[in-house]
Structure formats: C-alpha cells, structure tokens
Amino acid sequence: MEASGATVARRDTTLLARARDLFSRYALILVLALLPLGYAADDLAGGHGLSRIATNLFEGLSNGAIWALIALGYTLVYGIIELINFAHGDVFMIGSFVSFGLWGTLGLTLATGPLGLVGGLLVTLIVAMVVCGTLNTMIERVAYRPLRNAPKLAPLITAVGFSFILENVGQLWLGGSQQGVPDLIHSQSELLNVLGVSVKRADVLALVATPPLVLALTTFISRSRLGKAMRATAQDPEAARLMGINVDTTISVTFLLGGMLAGAAGLIYALYETGIRFDQGFEAGLIAFTAAVMGGIGNLRGAVLGGLIIGCIQQVSDNRIGGEWTPAIVFAYLVLIMVLRPQGLLGEETREAG
C-alpha cells in the first residue's frame, strides 16, 4: 500500500513538474511573441501589410548580432569563474577605438577601393581582436587571478575599477564627446529590398560577420583540447586540476577568447554606428549582460539568442512605442522571462546549475 502511495505521489510530482515546465515554456513563447504579433495584427488591420514589422525584426536581428558577440564574452567568463566581468563592455569600447585608430594608420578613407577596404578591414579585425584579447587576459592576470580565493565581492570590485580605468583611458584618448568615424562601408546604403524590407550594408555586415565568429568559438570549445579543458574547469575546477588541467591557463584562454570577440564587436560597432564614444561600453555591456542572463548565463547559444531577442525588442519598441520606453520594456521582458524561467531561455550552464 505504502509503495503504491509513494508511486502515485511521485507520478503527481512528475506531472506537476511537467505541467509547470510546459506552462513556463509556452507562456514564455507567448510573452516573447506578444509585442511583434500585436503590432503585426495592428498593421494588417490597418491595411499596411507586414513589411514594417518585418523591417523592425530584421534591423533587430542585425543590431542584436553585435550584442550577441559581446554577450558571449560575459557568458564565457561567468560560466568558468562565476564573475560578472564589468570591464568587458569597456574592452569592447577599446576595440572600437583601436579599429578607428588603425584606419587612420592604414589610410582607410571613403576613397579607398573595394580591395584595399576589404584587406584593410581584415587587418583591423585581426589587430582589434589581438589587442582586446591581450587586454582582457592582462586584466584577468592583474585584477582577478590574485583574488581567486578571495570573497566573491573582491573581484567584482576590481572589475568595476578596471571598467572605470578603461573609460578614463578612452576619454583621454579621443575626448569626452562622440567621435564620428568614416562611413567606410556606406552603412545606410540599401543593398536590396525584399518584400518591402530594406536590407542595408550595415545590417549585412553585422549578420554576415557574426555567425562565423560564433561558429569558430563554439567549434573551438566543443572540439579542441583547450575547449574541453574550459568546459571541465567550468564544471568543477578542483576536479579539472586533479585531472592535470592547468586551470589558470584555461581561465586565461577564456578571457582571451572573450576579449577577441569584444574586439571584433568593437570593429563591427564602429562600422555599423559610424560613431564611437568613451562610454559606449557601459550601455552595451549592460545590454549584453542582460542578453546573457536572458539566454541562460554560461550558455553560449543562450547568449546569442538573448542578444538577438533584445535587439528585436529594442527596434520594435523604438519604432512603435518610443525610444524613451525602450530600456524599461527590455528590462520588463527580462523580469518576465526570469519569473517564468529563472534559468533563462536555454538554461544556465554553471556550477550552481549543475
């Protein structure tokens, strides 16, 4: 009797858990689709077709692709040492500044021919990635490694400190106001128009440049020895150490990869926005960190998904509701997602989450 009672109870619990999971999943889909579906219905009712909402979502995806690259850096670091690297957004800003500086050195201007431009931008991409990767690794070595066994608040404070240092460096470098950069790719020129959706060069740049970088990163992490070491360290650093993995080197490589992605994002951002600013990393960092949490902290695919979703929410809100409401709407979405699915859209991949 007792055994059958326990079985019924277990079945009830399983059913309840499944129902809760189904509810959280579908309610979440409903929440995410609420804004675009509502406006799509509104457009159709007004006889305007779907091109406007499609444009909003397409621009959102291109904007979100940049957030995704930055979000990957946050999620990589959090996944491995459970630290919110507040300086990451500012490393991204340095990536933009280095790129801009290098264009001057290489002589890239609006008059540069297509071949020279592609070559120059490739060199810029490599240099920006190397500089930002090295910078991020150096920050880890100086500000985080000595505090590996300190209370969690200590590296958090040094991260904030480094964020301010980099912002100051940026301000001394190019001044306090926005620095216009040459629109090398004629970012707002329309390349083609698909069913009323205008595809601009800036959108193509973000959408074409991001996937290979994400793919390279995921392949490196899933296939390479160092990538496996990173995953092992993320799961259990002590066990990884006992298995002969050099945990310090693995963590440094993680920072290197995160910094390299931030450098690439910095270059893409400069080309996309045609303007850079010393404090651009603060706002971008906040958005990217939100994207990482939304997708499930520590989860690489989650960070990309979170970035793309935030990009879409921003564009829909900017275009339909008003720019002053956008930050509130983005964070309202984050709250709803966290309430319905505390582990984020694709689930956390941290030691705490198991």
Next chain:
Amino acid sequence: MRVLRWSMLAIGGLAIVFGLAACGKSSKKKSAGASKAVSGTSLTIYSSLPLQGASGPQSQAIVNGAKLAVSGVGGKVDKYSIKYSSLDDSTAAAGKADDATVGANARKAVSDSSTIAYLGEYNSGATKISLPILNKASIAQVSPSNTYVGLTTNKPGSEAGEPGKYYPAGTRTYARVVPTDIIQGAAIAAAAKADGCKSLHIWNTQTTYSSGLARNLSAAAKKIGMKVEGNDGIDPKAPNYRSLAASVHSDCFAFTGEIESNGVQAVKDVGTSHPNIKLYGGDGVVTNEFASTSKGLPASVGARFKGTIATLDPAKFAPAGKKFFKDYEKTYRTRNPDPYAIYGFESMALLLDSVKRAAASGTVTRAAVAKALLSTKDRNSVLGTYSIDKNGDTTLTDYGLYKVVRGKLKFDKVIKATK
C-alpha cells in the same frame, strides 16, 4: 525622586530654550553674511562649468572669455582685487555636468567668505541645483548659456512651482545673458517655416533644457501654422535611433537636445534615414564639434542642418564686440572662436560691472551686488545694448541662424522672433 524629575524637566526646558536661541542666531548669521560688508579688498568670482565631456570645448571658451573680462579691468574693480576661480561641474565618468558636483561647487562658493559672485551653470538642469544654494546666500549668479524658461518665469515652457522654488531667499539673485527658449523656440519655428516646412517632428532628450525647448518650439510651430507630428523624448544612451527615425514622417525634423546627450547620433540617424528631410537644432548642438565632419555630422547630413544660437555674425557686432573677437583670437591663438566665448566674456563683465555699481552706491556686500545685477539698465556691452528685467532675463531677443558648410558653422542670418 520628585527632585530628580523637576531637575530633568528644567534641563530639558533649558536645552529647548538654548536650542531655539542657537537656531535664531544661526539664521541671523546667514542673513548677516549676505548683507555684511566684505572685509579686506580681495573678492572671488567662481565659475562652475562642465570642463569635461562633450561640452568641454564650449565651457573652455566661456572660461577663456571670462578670463579676458577680468584681465580687461586689470583684475581690479574699485578698490577690490578680483580673483577668478574656475570650477568643473562635470565628472570624467559622466562626461557631462554631475548633480552632486554642481551642488558641491555651489556650497564651496557659499562657504568662501571672499565669494562675491558666481558664473554658471552651462546647463539649465545644473542651475536648478546651484541656484537655490547660492540664492540662500544672496550670491549674484549669471549664466552664459541657460535658456530654460522656468528658471526665471512661469511662462509657457515652465513647470509647476517654477520659478519660486529656486529662490528660497525670496529675492532674485540670478540673471542670464542669452534670450530664453520662448524666443529660441519661436526662432527655430520661424526658420523652418521660412524654409517651406509644412510639418515638424521634434525629439528631445528629456532634460530640463531639452524638454522645455521642445515645448516652446511645439507651441511656436503650431502658432504659425505648422503641423507638429510628434514631440518624442529619446533615450540619450541608446546606441542608435534608426528604428525611431523610421517613425518620423514629417518634411522637417528638430532636435532640441544637447550634444552630450547623443545629439550627433540622433540627428545623423534621422538625416541618413530620410535623405530629403530638413534638420534643425537649438543652441545645445550648435557647436564647432557638432558641425565637424570628423567628430560630428557627416557632410551629407550637415548640409541639411540649421541651428539657432544667440551669437550673431561676428562681422556684424558693434565695435566692442569686434574688439572682443580680435582680442580673443590674439590671446588664445584661434581663428574660429567658439560661439560661447563672447557669452563667457559678457557674463563676467556683467558681474564685474555689478560689483562696480554696488561699490559706487556704498558698501560691497553679496546682497548689494545681486541687487545691482538685477537693476542693470541699458548696458553697453559686447553683445549690444541690453537691460536685465526684474526676473533676471536679458532684453536681447535676436537669435543667429547657423548652417553647416564643409564641416564648419557658418552664420546664415539673424532671426528676429517675437516672444
């Protein structure tokens, strides 16, 4: 026990009496500080401006102008030597005026017994903070750039409770040398109308200055028959405004925000999204940096931009104004002084003149200088002849319309807008 209770009551009573007496004494001391004659012959005039961030170049031009005014009188007014102390109201992290720093600067001036006057702030929102602090101490304050209506009057564009809440002492101590946004709003609307605009979309950055000017511009545009299609507050920290720009459908667009509130990006995004739209802005963006193709608007967007600022064509200034530009260029070795330089000079010159008039009428006190400031009549200045009215506003009404030509601001014409 009863003795103890009575003793406690007596001590309590005495404490209350002494406490009240001390309070009375301290409030007396405050008013005495305002009306007490200055001891010694050294007076300090502080300025508080955002020397860092996007407004840094304009602020530096104001400081340079103020220094020129002090050196113009040989650093002396009557028997008093004048010390000019420039304070920064911005922080490196914010890149613009910081509320806490603005307050700290004002309190520093109040606590310095040699302080006689204050030059600042650059931003109207910052003046909202420093003005009540300085007003309590009866310190005369002149702003070289504030245009927000509510600082001096409750006319359209102001908010509830203004301007009374900025003057806790009950007397006026603040003046400005630029016309208010009632005039600037009308000037932008008049410029747009003259260019053939039929409809206008306005963006503001939700600051005191920006939303105030947007309200004034909206009212002025409607008054002269233009359709106002929107007055949206934008997020100054947004990376771009492309989607927001797609919702602009008017033939003309006005940005009433500041350069430090992402002004370049906002105007650039509207300009590139709508290749034929005419673009307008207020004195928050009409700066050399905004016009520059390297730091500001791309040439294709800049060519469609026009903006208002109280500074008129340097060539059309009276001899005093022309002499200022000549001296400025010679002293600071620049061929293109920022439009705000002359306002820095005139703000300081007005304060020095107020000290001079206070000295001529008897003793020099903070209150006497503030009173002299507010009774300025028909002053012959580098800006022309003007008076300060009872609210602290200048009687000057002309705005200069500037356009951007090859990355530089170029004076277009004077706009004589009515209030």
